[in-house]
Amino acid sequence: MASRSSSPLRKSAPKKSPAVKSKVARSGAARSGTARSGTAKSGTAKAGKLPEWNLTDLYSAIDAPEISRDLDRMDAECIAFENDYKGKLAEETAKEGGGAWLAGAVKRYEAIDDLRDGSPPMPA
Numbered sequence: 001m002a003s004r005s006s007s008p009l010r011k012s013a014p015k016k017s018p019a020v021k022s023k024v025a026r027s028g029a030a031r032s033g034t035a036r037s038g039t040a041k042s043g044t045a046k047a048g049k050l051p052e053w054n055l056t057d058l059y060s061a062i063d064a065p066e067i068s069r070d071l072d073r074m075d076a077e078c079i080a081f082e083n084d085y086k087g088k089l090a091e092e093t094a095k096e097g098g099g100a101w102l103a104g105a106v107k108r109y110e111a112i113d114d115l116r117d118g119s120p121p122m123p124a
Contacts, residue, residue: 070115073115074112074116077111077112077115078112081105081108081109081112084105084108085105085108089102089105
């Protein structure tokens with residue numbers, strides 16, 4: 001699927017003559033109040049200074065073995081979750097005790113989400 005991002009890395013459209021620009025401005029963009037600035041159209045706008053994340057509380061270095069361990073664990077948890085729940089929601093929740101089954105699925109999903117966020121696992 002093609003991205004509709006207005007990323008500055010994307011090729012910009014050929015520049016239009018001033019007469020065409022003013023005609024475009026008078027058309028739908030001007031009527032709807034959504035006219036864009038010239039820098040957004042040309043794709044030359046640069047992002048401001050991006051934040052730098054300090055992850056030293058979680059990992060000692062970018063190549064720390066804990067990073068691979070945590071990513072492998074998350075991959076394994078995602079695969080196990082998919083194997084246990086994919087395509088079973090309607091059938092299992094319709095059974096007696098389906099609510100408890102669904103609650104277990106939600107708990108496991110939240111545990112995976114906590115791994116992704118770097119949060120410590122919640123006690124059972």
